[in-house]
Structure formats: structure tokens, C-alpha cells
Amino acid sequence: MTEQRTHVLVVTEPLDPHADAVIGQLNARGVPVLRLHTEDFPLGDVRVSVRSCPDGLVGELTVGSRTCSTTAIRSVWVRRPRPAWLRGQLPDGTVRYVASQASATLAALWQAIPEERWVNSFDRIHRADVKPLQLVHAARAGLAIPDTLVTNDPLLARRFRAAQPDGLCAIKALRLESASDADGYRVPWTAVWADDAAATDTAIAISPTIYQSYVEKVVELRCVVIGDEIYCAEMETQGRELTRIDSRLDSTVPTRAHRLPPEVQAAVLRLVASFGIRFASMDLILDPSGRYVFLDLNPGGQWLWIEELTGLPLTDAMTRLLIAN
Secondary structure (H helix, E strand, O other), X not given: OOOOOOEEEEEEOOOOHHHHHHHHHHHHOOXXXXXXXXXXXXXXXXXXXXXEEOOEEEEEEEEOOEEEEHHHEEEEEEOOOOOOOXXXXXXXXXXXXXXXXHHHHHHHHHHOOOHHHEEOOXXXXXXXXXXXXXXXXXXXXXXXXXXXXXEOOHHHHHHHHHOOHHHOEEEEOOOOOOEEEOOEEEOOOOEEEOOHHHOOHHHHHHOOEEEEXXXXXXXXXXXXXXXXXXXXXXXXXXXXXXXXXXXXXXXXXXXXXXXOOHHHHHHHHHHHHHOOOOEEEEEEEEOOOOOEEEEEEEOOOOOHHHHHHHOOOHHHHHHHHHHHO
């Protein structure tokens, strides 16, 4: 007899308000939830077993006092997994070995859960997270995209900037990682490169960067796709100098719900479907000509702040997707 699929597995970290909100709704609806903090494996209260059977892999996951077979998992939500926390808990000479074994074991566990139960699977997250590829998929889906180059070649970067209208070029990190130097801790927010002399060849060469045509904005848009539902918010960023280039620098800008035209909604759904994922948050720009220009997407992005500012029912939508998956 086939085991009934009852549990929702949430893969995240201890401090995750998104997971807290959705798990609260799942609990209220009587849906069993197993919350896995991957950083707690293998030294915390997490136990993982995987058996190789003629019909495929079967896994068993224990978190604290709760145990669940992979055959009983109805859906998996990959939120904010973290690598094993081993420093200071093991001799330095064994950390790398144990970390590699833990990572390989979890990879086997994931393979025991069919692709259609994931929101989103690790394999598809990794592919969908490649920013240059996102732009190709967006264009094929029917969305406008800015001219874009990723390079650490100073000559190509300078040629690209010089070819832009008014010499304005947006520069962005491929991944948002903090950095520190003699001036302190910094996050590489999006900036505009307008003066060729402002960047040295050494600075360009030391780190690959996204160079992109600068798109004038009426508003910035955060669009969240959950299953086949689209929720969109517009941010009035152009009235403040601080947020004119990057809306993330001030969370207090006026924000309200925005309805995308039907043809843009269809293109957004085609884009998400092209990566085989069930969830994505993405950034678009509405330019002065009325074009909706795609910038990038995040297959594991944040959205709770949109619900708090606009009242859009994102937590409910994610809860329903995980139950129905």
C-alpha cells in the first residue's frame, strides 16, 4: 500500500520570517510540517538515512522527535538553506571531510523526492539563478531586456560603457555578497558608471561584474509568481535620490499593488515555466515609453515585505501551493 503524502518539508534556517508565516498557516490548516535547518546536519538534532531500492531511493528524515519518510512528503519548499555549521565543533582537520559527507548525503535525500513536489528543486534553482541566462529566457518569453555584458575585461567593459546612450551604464553584482575594506563593511548595490576614469583597470579585472544599459524608470516593480498566480507591487523610487538607482536602499518608498497588462502577465508566466520552477520573485522597470523591462529574477527571493506594505495575500498563496502541490 502506498504511503499517503501528508507532510510539507520546509528547508531553511532558524531566522526566517517567511517560513514562520507560512508554517503558521499550514499549522492552522492542520497540515503536518517538518522544518529542516540544514546547518544543523549532521551535528545537531537532524538524522538522515537513504536506502537504494530497485524502485528508487527512499529517504528518512528525523528532526528532533519527528520522523518522516520521503514517500510521505507532499511538497518541499526550499527557502534559505545553509551549509553545515562545523567550525569550532570539530577539529580543523576533519571539518572539510564531514562537510563534504553531509552535503553528499543531503544531495541523495533530495533525489529521493520527485521533481514535481518541489518549490523549487535545487537543480532548477541553480539554473534559474544564472543572471545572463535569465535575460535570454526573458527575451524569448516576450519581455524587453536591457543590453547586458558580464566581464572582467577592462577593454570590453569600457567599450560597452562608451556605446551606451549618454555614456550611462549600470553596474551590478552577479551575487549580492557583502565586502569589507579599510573603510568598513559594504554591500555592492547597483550603481551607475558615468565617468570612464572612475574605474581603474585593476578594479574591473579583479571581479567579474554585470554591465547593463541604464533604463530610465517611472516606477520599479517587484513581481512574485507563486504557482500560476502573479502578484506585483510598484515602488515610487524616482522621487528620492537615495533610491533613484537602487530601490533596496530605502524600504519606506511608497509601495502599492500594480496590475500588469495581460500580455506581460503571460510573458512572466512563460519565463518562470521555461526554468521549470513554481516560484520566483523578479524585478522589472516600467519605463517612460510604457515598456515593461525585465532586469532579473530570484528563484528563492523575498516577498513578505510586499504583503506587509500592500496587503497582497502572498502567504496564503504560498500555503495553498504547498498544500496542493
